[in-house]
Amino acid sequence: MDYAARRFRRRAMALVDVLLPHVYTRSCVERCRDVLGGLLRARSRLRVASLGGGPGCDFAASLHVAGAAPAALGLGVAPAAVTCTVLDFEPAWESCVRAVDGSLRGAGSRVGLEPCDLTQPFEGGVNARLREAVLEAHLVTFCYVLHEIAAALLREGGSPAAALLGGAVPGVLAHAAPGAVVVALDASGFRGQREGGTEDSLQG
Numbered sequence: 502m503d504y505a506a507r508r509f510r511r512r513a514m515a516l517v518d519v520l521l522p523h524v525y526t527r528s529c530v531e532r533c534r535d536v537l538g539g540l541l542r543a544r545s546r547l548r549v550a551s552l553g554g555g556p557g558c559d560f561a562a563s564l565h566v567a568g569a570a571p572a573a574l575g576l577g578v579a580p581a582a583v584t585c586t587v588l589d590f591e592p593a594w595e596s597c598v599r600a601v602d603g604s605l606r607g608a609g610s611r612v613g614l615e616p617c618d619l620t621q622p623f624e625g626g627v628n629a630r631l632r633e634a635v636l637e638a639h640l641v642t643f644c645y646v647l648h649e650i651a652a653a654l655l656r657e658g659g660s661p662a663a664a665l666l667g668g669a670v671p672g673v674l675a676h677a678a679p680g681a682v683v684v685a686l687d688a689s690g691f692r693g694q695r696e697g698g699t700e701d702s703l704q705g
């Protein structure tokens with residue numbers, strides 16, 4: 502779980518930055534209020550489907566946003582509990598997701614791992630839990646996974662155009678609940694030098 506040790510915090514903060522950017526900058530406050538007000542008002546539980554969610558950092562981010570946004574944006578609601586389903590094809594994340602759940606769960610919030618394969622069609626048998634989670638999610642995240650899906654589809658011989666939006670992604674977008682917020686974060690493919698090491702430029 503070296504990956505989680507190196508990236509968990511930065512990845513969680515990347516999603517917080519998208520959902521709660523510059524909350525104290527007046528120009529962004531109204532936008533945050535629109536998006537997060539829609540997510541959090543009239544809702545005591547925020548349901549998150551974290552696609553390719555790996556270690557569970559989207560749960561940490563969602564807890565932070567659900568806890569901080571009501572007061573920061575004056576939404577006039579109590580913080581919502583968060584139910585986060587991490588959908589991932591790597592079962593080795595189970596112990597990490599359990600550890601994250603053990604550390605952060607409480608007040609009705611929890612995270613769990615379910616299997617899926619995002620290179621397969623949304624309707625496929627392997628994606629039954631994905632369909633359940635997406636259909637009921639208020640927030641759907643694709644964080645640093647789209648490039649992996651596209652690369653896998655290209656390796657299987659798909660055309661570049663098909664690989665870009667292949668597998669389960671079109672079905673996820675088509676079946677997300679009305680009003681759901683979908684966030685996609687990804688690496689650019691640019692490789693740069695950083696802190697003495699080489700890594701994809703946007704990999705936190």
Ligand SMILES: C[S@@+](CC[C@H](N)C(=O)[O-])C[C@H]1O[C@@H](n2cnc3c(N)ncnc32)[C@H](O)[C@@H]1O
Nearest residue numbers: 512553554555589590591618619620644645646
């Ligand atoms: C670079 S990691 C990103 C993890 C996490 N979202 C983050 O932001 O740190 C890519 C994740 O996508 C998962 N993944 C890759 N291909 C997948 C597929 N076909 N179906 C489901 N998950 C996949 C990997 O197991 C891994 O957890």
